[in-house]
Amino acid sequence: MVENVNLFPLFLSLKVSTIATVLAVIIGLPISYYLSRSNGKIADMVDALITLPVVLPPTVLGYYLLVLFGRQSALGKFLEEKLGLLIVFTPTGAVIAAFVVSIPFFIKSARTAFASIEPNLLNAARVLGRSEWNIFFTVIIPLSWRGIVSGITLVFARSLGDFGATLMVAGSIPNETMTMPIAIYDALLAGNQKLANLLVMIMTIVSVTLLYVIKRLEKRIIRGERSFHASRSD
Known part of the structure; x- marks a missing residue:
């Protein structure tokens, strides 16, 4: 039997x-919206760079x-000397790595949701005098919430x-x-098959539970929307 399993990992x-998911949403939303409304060379280059982490080997x-x-890099020296922030072999580095590998999934999902919005709805909101910021948060986000939630789920699962x-x-520094x-x-690597099996089981249970909870919340929101629209139609 495996005793005293360390749950720190x-x-x-x-x-x-x-943390990576929160960063992906904050940074990914404006990028997704920009890509959904732009078709130029710059947008294509941004899209290619965003997709790169998906096709590159993780190493x-x-x-x-x-x-x-x-x-030894210019950015690394600046962060350490000016901000006292170390990235490599720290939990911060783990967050950055998870963020970089997962944000493409959020941007792709949110971009598709934004692109599916009928332009006439946005034009109507502009005619009514709403600002672009107001339109984004009161029209675009509510109409795209399913794609955004899907993107959040993918980011969290990929980061995990x-x-x-x-x-x-x-790195792999224990308890850090x-x-x-x-x-x-x-x-x-240590030949501890029992511990590996236990950790895999815990990881699987946690992942399935989180995905199940998110899916149930999504369905509850959908039911709430349908009830709201049905009450208004009556």
Whole structure:
């Protein structure tokens, strides 16, 4: 039997995934909207860069992040000397790695939702004198919420399961940067099959539970919308 299982990797994974998801929403929403309304060369280049983490091997992506945020890089030195912020081999590095590998999934989903909005609805709101900010938060976001929620779910799930990029940037320091996927890998390397099986089971249960809860909340919102529209039609 496996005794005294350290659940720190699970809590760290949940924390990293939550922060990465929040960052993805904050940064991804304006990018998604821009891409949904633009068709020029700049938009195509931005779209290509956004998609790059999806097609690059995680180790390559992790290497790029190491070069960008390493202590010998210009950005790494600036963050350390001016802000006292270390990225490599810290939980912050794990967040950045999870954010980079997962944000394309949010942007793709939100972009599709934004592009499906009927332009006449936005024009009607402008005719009524609403500002672009007002239109974005009171018209565009409510009409696109399903795509946004889907994107959030994908980002969280992808962040929770990231291994390659996180290992490259944050390492596998016990009780500091070791996330759940890395803990499973280390258990297998150590030949501890029982611990690996237990960690895999915990990870699977947590992931399925979270996805189930999100799906139930989404259905509840849909039912609420239908009831609201039915009451108004009556």
